[in-house]
Amino acid sequence: MIQIKDLHKSYKMGKNSLHVLKGINFNVEEGELVAIMGSSGSGKSTLLNILGMLDSSDSGEYILDNVPIKDLNETKAARYRNKFLGFVFQSFNLINYKSAAENVALPLYYQKVPRKERQEKALKYLEQVGLKEWAGHLPSELSGGQKQRVAIARALAAEPKVLLADEPTGALDSKTSYEVMDLIQKINDAGNTILIVTHEPDIADMCKRIVHLKDGVIIEDKKIEQVRAEQYV
Amino acid sequence: MFNRDRWKEILEVLSSNVFRTLATSFGVGWGIFILIILLAAGKGLENGIRADFGDIATNTMFMWSRNTTISYKGLPKGRRFSFKLEDVQAINDKVPNLRFISPRNQLGGFGSGNNVVRGLKTGAFNVYGDYPEIIRQEPMTITSGRFVNQNDIEDKRKIAVIGDGVQNELYDQGETVIGTYIKIQGVNFMVVGTYQKKDSGGGEEGQKEIYVPFTAFSQAFNMGNDVGWMAITANDGSSISELKEKIVGVVKENRKIHPDDKRAVGYFDLYEQFNRVESLFGALRWVAYFVGVLVLLSGIIGVSNIMLIVIKERTKEIGIRRALGEAPWSIKKQILMESIFLTIISGMIGIIFGAAFIYGVNAVLDSVGPVDMFINPSVSLGVVVSALVILIFSGLLAGFIPAQSAIKIRPIEALRTE
Numbered sequence: 001m002i003q004i005k006d007l008h009k010s011y012k013m014g015k016n017s018l019h020v021l022k023g024i025n026f027n028v029e030e031g032e033l034v035a036i037m038g039s040s041g042s043g044k045s046t047l048l049n050i051l052g053m054l055d056s057s058d059s060g061e062y063i064l065d066n067v068p069i070k071d072l073n074e075t076k077a078a079r080y081r082n083k084f085l086g087f088v089f090q091s092f093n094l095i096n097y098k099s100a101a102e103n104v105a106l107p108l109y110y111q112k113v114p115r116k117e118r119q120e121k122a123l124k125y126l127e128q129v130g131l132k133e134w135a136g137h138l139p140s141e142l143s144g145g146q147k148q149r150v151a152i153a154r155a156l157a158a159e160p161k162v163l164l165a166d167e168p169t170g171a172l173d174s175k176t177s178y179e180v181m182d183l184i185q186k187i188n189d190a191g192n193t194i195l196i197v198t199h200e201p202d203i204a205d206m207c208k209r210i211v212h213l214k215d216g217v218i219i220e221d222k223k224i225e226q227v228r229a230e231q232y233v
Numbered sequence: 234m235f236n237r238d239r240w241k242e243i244l245e246v247l248s249s250n251v252f253r254t255l256a257t258s259f260g261v262g263w264g265i266f267i268l269i270i271l272l273a274a275g276k277g278l279e280n281g282i283r284a285d286f287g288d289i290a291t292n293t294m295f296m297w298s299r300n301t302t303i304s305y306k307g308l309p310k311g312r313r314f315s316f317k318l319e320d321v322q323a324i325n326d327k328v329p330n331l332r333f334i335s336p337r338n339q340l341g342g343f344g345s346g347n348n349v350v351r352g353l354k355t356g357a358f359n360v361y362g363d364y365p366e367i368i369r370q371e372p373m374t375i376t377s378g379r380f381v382n383q384n385d386i387e388d389k390r391k392i393a394v395i396g397d398g399v400q401n402e403l404y405d406q407g408e409t410v411i412g413t414y415i416k417i418q419g420v421n422f423m424v425v426g427t428y429q430k431k432d433s434g435g436g437e438e439g440q441k442e443i444y445v446p447f448t449a450f451s452q453a454f455n456m457g458n459d460v461g462w463m464a465i466t467a468n469d470g471s472s473i474s475e476l477k478e479k480i481v482g483v484v485k486e487n488r489k490i491h492p493d494d495k496r497a498v499g500y501f502d503l504y505e506q507f508n509r510v511e512s513l514f515g516a517l518r519w520v521a522y523f524v525g526v527l528v529l530l531s532g533i534i535g536v537s538n539i540m541l542i543v544i545k546e547r548t549k550e551i552g553i554r555r556a557l558g559e560a561p562w563s564i565k566k567q568i569l570m571e572s573i574f575l576t577i578i579s580g581m582i583g584i585i586f587g588a589a590f591i592y593g594v595n596a597v598l599d600s601v602g603p604v605d606m607f608i609n610p611s612v613s614l615g616v617v618v619s620a621l622v623i624l625i626f627s628g629l630l631a632g633f634i635p636a637q638s639a640i641k642i643r644p645i646e647a648l649r650t651e
């Protein structure tokens with residue numbers, strides 16, 4: 001599903017340049033649930049953003065679902081993001097003047113899905129994350145865990161190939177974190193490919209594979225026995 | 234464009250900070266208000282001055298004969314001459330694009346003695362021998378009976394059409410006028426109509442005139458083929474100012490006047506005068522647009538500024554949208570539409586207030602009576618439409634820079650802002 005070869009990225013700040021990713025190589029198969037770990041500043045978010053086409057690499061190869069991702073203009077990048085990718089952010093990033101259902105329907109709007117179908121799908125995904133009754137509520141009326149579940153429903157709505165989550169549980173207490181992980185595991189069970197950036201070892205253990213970043217290179221990449229989140233919920 | 238979700242969003246955004254939206258709209262509304270008021274004032278002035286011209290066919294020149302000042306073909310200078318009926322025909326034949334040529338002969342005039350008698354009453358009036366077309370060149374309202382017609386000309390009928398002023402002096406109040414006879418320099422004419430002229434600067438003088446058929450006049454007063462005066466109107470498409478040289482040339486040739494003799498034929502070009510005034514109106518309109526558009530411009534800058542602030546506030550949201558796959562042009566369109574919507578709404582408010590203001594001014598003008606040179610200030614539908622076009626354009630202009638800046642920032646940076 002994802003093939004990355006010798007990916008480099010540096011940030012230029014004035015005269016200095018900070019080499020953040022120093023040759024990343026890794027592949028992700030369809031249906032995997034990968035945790036990306038590493039200390040702060042190791043380049044986890046940078047990698048995820050490049051995978052998400054929110055940022056571009058300096059050199060290296062990136063192939064997503066057999067489509068080489070390079071030289072994208074913004075319009076094309078937007079279309080690819082919409083078609084291939086779902087994002088879940090640490091800070092939820094819901095649009096605060098839109099209801100839960102409207103937030104979930106947003107990616108479908110950009111796909112020009114008709115209004116009625118959009119609403120139906122939004123409700124379907126809200127139901128999947130257990131928030132159907134909250135469809136009409138604004139984000140400000142939801143708890144952190146609920147917000148993240150709405151964000152996950154939104155990321156799923158466009159039926160992307162890959163779900164990218166940057167510290168999805170970073171702003172949540174452990175109980176809510178497990179609820180969210182339980183949801184992510186179930187989505188993964190259904191066959192979705194998911195990449196999660198996390199600091200927390202217990203969250204990483206709930207994935208099927210852990211990739212360890214340090215100083216811009218992968219120092220460890222191992223498959224693990226998944227811990228089910230269900231038991232903690 | 235007529236997408237429900239888009240409009241919903243526009244309203245959500247604009248209503249999220251009502252005070253700011255109102256404050257922003259004020260600038261544009263005020264600009265359009267000023268523009269409308271200035272244009273209306275210009276129109277009022279124009280209407281006032283136009284009314285002074287009356288309904289006169291303005292594409293008209295008047296021409297009369299004077300003394301020659303250059304000797305020519307053996308004829309001495311200082312010679313007194315008169316136009317002839319052949320000249321009228323010659324002008325008609327040789328000069329294209331003329332609508333009317335009305336020859337006229339005249340009796341009386343300023344300072345001359347009594348020339349009209351009815352019973353015991355006498356009066357001094359201008360008596361004109363005219364063709365029927367004159368009524369188109371010097372408009373008057375027929376208040377009873379009729380004006381001179383073609384049959385009168387052909388049959389040389391001794392009939393007369395008299396003005397209000399003539400009627401007042403020669404008739405008693407309520408006396409029947411039509412069918413009675415008046416004696417003009419000893420010749421009887423039957424009155425067949427009365428007229429009234431719009432007050433066009435001539436005051437009472439314009440009402441003290443008597444119109445009789447040109448042919449009857451020539452016969453009765455032994456004018457022969459002489460023509461004292463001509464009123465010549467050009468077709469709408471062409472200008473009499475351009476034709477007048479040619480007309481005068483034809484007459485000079487016919488009357489054996491030296492081509493360089495500038496004084497022999499006198500004329501007055503009404504069209505030129507009128508155009509001078511017209512171009513003044515044009516200039517006034519320009520000033521109105523100029524000032525209005527400048528004021529509007531400051532409003533637009535205000536809108537643009539506010540839109541920039543709004544976009545700054547919404548940077549994160551725009552980042553989220555782009556992460557979710559909204560195309561840059563779609564964001565741009567959204568912002569442009571917000572801007573256009575805001576300018577149009579505020580502009581409409583300006584137009585409405587402007588219209589109400591003009592309505593009020595008209596009401597006041599009506600109640601205090603006519604004001605010199607200022608009648609019925611108004612804006613036409615055309616002005617409102619062009620104001621709207623200006624507004625849409627302004628909205629585009631105001632939204633352009635903010636829209637550009639909204640998509641200039643990369644999604645990753647937009648997402649990072651708090």
Ligand SMILES: Nc1ncnc2c1ncn2[C@@H]1O[C@H](COP(=O)(O)OP(=O)(O)OP(=O)(O)O)[C@@H](O)[C@H]1O
Pocket residue numbers: 011012013018020038039040041042043044045046047
């Ligand atoms: N836009 C930027 N400009 C300059 N430097 C940046 C930028 N974004 C990230 N960096 C730097 O790149 C390095 C990697 O950042 P990144 O956000 O990928 O780290 P991370 O692994 O996600 O850390 P954390 O766990 O704290 O989120 C950091 O040293 C950071 O300061």
Ligand SMILES: [Mg+2]
Pocket residue numbers: 044045046166
């Ligand atoms: Mg990070």
